[in-house]
Amino acid sequence: MTDPDQPTGPTETPPVAPATDPAAAPASMLQQVAHTDLSGISSDEIAAAEQVDYPGVNEDVEQGAVPLSKRLRNPRTIVSIVLPLVVLLLLAAALPGFKLDELPGYIRDANPWWLLAAVAIYYVGFPIRGWRWAILIRGVGYPLRVKDATEMVLISWLVNCVVPAKMGDVYRGYLLRINTGVELSKTFGTIFIERIFDLIAIVVLGLAAGFWSFRSGMSKEVQIIFAVGLVVVLVLVVGLFVVRNFGRRILTRLPVPQRIVSLYDHFEAGLFSVDRRSLLPIGFATVLIWTTEALRLYFVILAMGFPDVNVGISGAFFVALIASLLTAVPFTPAGVGLVEGGMVFVLHSVYNVPQTEALAISLVDRAISVLSVIVVGGIAYVFSSKTRGDPAFTGRGPSSETRAADVTVTSTPTGQGTS
DSSP: OOOTTSOOSOOOOOOOOOOSOTTOOOOOHHHHHHSOOOTTSOHHHHHHHHHOOOTTOOOOTTTOOOOHHHHHTSHHHHHHHHHHHHHHHHHHHHSTTOOGGGHHHHHHTSOHHHHHHHHHHHHHHHHHHHHHHHHHHHHTTOOOOHHHHHHHHHHHHHHHHHSSTTHHHHHHHHHHHHHHOOOHHHHHHHHHHHHHHHHHHHHHHHHHHHHHHTTTOOOHHHHHHHHHHHHHHHHHHHHHHHHHHHHHHHHHTSSOOHHHHHHHHHHHHHHTOOOHHHHHHHHHHHHHHHHHHHHHHHHHHHHHTOTTOOOHHHHHHHHHHHHHHHTTOTTSGGGTTHHHHHHHHHHHHTTOOOHHHHHHHHHHHHIIIIIHHHHHHHHHHHHOSTTTOOHHHHTSSSOHHHHHHHHHHHOOOTTOOOO
16 A cells, blocks of 8 residues: 555655765764754645644754754753752752752662662563554554564653653654654654543543542542543543544634645544554553553652651552653653652652652652663664664655555555564
């Protein structure tokens, strides 16, 4: 099955910067995020990418993106990264409950075996994320192996940990485009529905854990969290119903170009790529993913060995899932500063964990979920071929006719990709 959006006419060879070494190393990940190769991507797909507005990101893909190194030197970006950490440290130093001089000793005395278990269970979640995304991509008619999907997910998380505004999601769509030819609009649809599954699972599992943890009585703070969670689920369900049944009808009645309607059709195809047969495995994978997140925090709490901390497995689920919601705020890389503050607040105000111990737990947990991803994701980036892409889809290789033939040979019917 050929891709109808794949160009069939001759394409203009993009200019190549002069280099003295013909085997020059490929561009770095940060250069790729800032200056992606758009020569093999149609103008309609570029327009689709422009429709996704991430706070703090001002990408002009037609004229060339702002270099990432320059963006990192931008005062707004620096403030978004540094300010939350500074505020968190100032609060910890100013409030009487924090004893920062005891913090290094708490971290140093942590049980290494429980910490190793926390790291192991956390990284079990990445192949599960890759499996889930591969199912979604197959739902739009493209084969994607679980191994390849897992690589792209891990590398995209690396980007999310070093760049604000959730740029990793954009980069994951770019990686899929240059390796398989899948339209960006369809890819964004699958990532969007992936996020919907995550939010619903976080709220449902968080509510279940909260009900079990506070079955003897709920404080006002917990009641407010529960109410917000129920509202989130209701809004998501109603929003999906409206988009599914009335989205295109509403769009066609608006004064928008036909190109936008076509892009919306591709986005909707990715958004609703879940059929009845794949709904169960996707839901199962989502529950497993967030179980690994909760177990990571539970193992960290066990590793710290604080005698006056009695959170339990249900409490670990509750705290970890609330922290995961805070990572959705795209103002800092991986929610740095916001997540740590939220975890300390919930652990202290809801579970009566002393402030210093709560801060130690949050810092160790975030070291695993952020710092280790930078290390492991960086290694994956160095050895992965996904960041260089398939020449058939990046404009560096065969002619467009050959590319179309390759797509015909490699494409398989929906849901029949191999893993």
